[in-house]
Structures are given as structure tokens and as C-alpha cells.
Amino acid sequence: MYTASAWRGFASTSDRQRINTLIDRARRNRYCASDLPSFEELCEDVDDELFNKAVCMPSQVLHSLLPPPSNALQKYNLRKRTHVLQLPEHTTHLSDKNVITRMLYKNSY
Numbered sequence: 069m070y071t072a073s074a075w076r077g078f079a080s081t082s083d084r085q086r087i088n089t090l091i092d093r094a095r096r097n098r099y100c101a102s103d104l105p106s107f108e109e110l111c112e113d114v115d116d117e118l119f120n121k122a123v124c125m126p127s128q129v130l131h132s133l134l135p136p137p138s139n140a141l142q143k144y145n146l147r148k149r150t151h152v153l154q155l156p157e158h159t160t161h162l163s164d165k166n167v168i169t170r171m172l173y174k175n176s177y
Contacts, residue, residue: 072111073118077165084108119171123151133168 076084087107094100105113122130135154155172163169 069110069114073115073167076111076115077167077170115167115171115174118167119151122168123153130168135172 084107091107095102095104122128122134135156137152138154153172158164
């Protein structure tokens with residue numbers, strides 16, 4: 069889980085399914101707790117924790133990669149975002165797999 073944030077966006081659906089199968093097999097054979105969350109849930113938690121640290125701590129390495137805060141006043145009663153940063157344009161499909169881009173756009177669609 070330590071580096072899952074870096075490579076998870078680039079993993080295919082079949083790769084993620086194989087990891088979930090491995091976790092299920094470990095549960096059945098009692099190598100891990102039976103209430104262990106799925107791979108996707110574990111990755112979501114790790115991504116959220118990493119992103120929150122990057123936003124809140126200027127000394128965090130990823131902080132310099134974040135876009136500046138948004139100065140625009142919100143005119144509409146929209147759903148709450150997890151940050152106040154500007155959303156960059158989607159430039160390529162490859163950049164959408166980056167952990168920073170994934171977390172900036174999380175819950176914003």
C-alpha cells in the first residue's frame with residue numbers, strides 16, 4: 069500500500085481484479101483479517117490521506133506539484149469539494165492517471 073498511489077491509476081481493470089482475488093484468497097486461508105476492505109477501498113483511503121497531507125503541509129514533497137488555490141467566488145450551491153485548489157485542464161488521458169490529477173478531480177464530476 070506504500071506505493072499504491074503512484075501506480076494504481078496506471079493499473080488495468082484486470083490487474084486490480086487479480087489483486088482483489090489475491091486478497092480474497094488470503095481471507096479464505098486466514099492470512100489476514102476477514103473484515104479487510106477491498107483493494108479499491110484500501111487505495112482510496114491511502115490516496116485521501118496522502119492528498120490531505122500534501123494540501124495541508126507545505127513541507128510535504130507533493131505540495132509543490134499542487135495548483136494554486138482558486139480565487140473565484142462560488143456563485144452556486146454546489147456539492148462540497150475536498151479542496152479549494154484550481155482544477156487543471158485535462159490535457160491527456162495519461163495525465164488523468166496521475167495521483168495528483170485523480171485526487172483533484174475526485175468527487176468533482
